[in-house]
Amino acid sequence: MEYFENQKxxxxxxxxxxxxxxxxxxxxxxxxxxxxxxxFVKQVDKLKFGVV
Known part of the structure; x- marks a missing residue:
């Protein structure tokens, strides 16, 4: 992000x-x-909300 900020x-x-x-x-x-x-992300989301 810093690189892009410097390129403006x-x-x-x-x-x-x-x-x-x-x-x-x-x-x-x-x-x-x-x-x-x-x-993997879907599994993590399920664990965060306790829906396994």
Whole structure:
């Protein structure tokens, strides 16, 4: 977040240049791993609310 805050430009409306955003590498995680994470979060939510 700090990186993006430092990248803001403009005096009236601050924004980040598209070139700056395009230069950021975002990892592509396999859908299977994403789904495992979703299932994990759902289980944690159930435990938080005592609905097991």
């Amino acid at each position: 430009r403009g005096s009236t409306i601050q924004g980040i240049k598209s070139d700056t955003l395009k230069s950021i590498n975002i990892p592509c995680i396999k859908i299977e791993i994403q789904n495992e994470f979703v299932d």
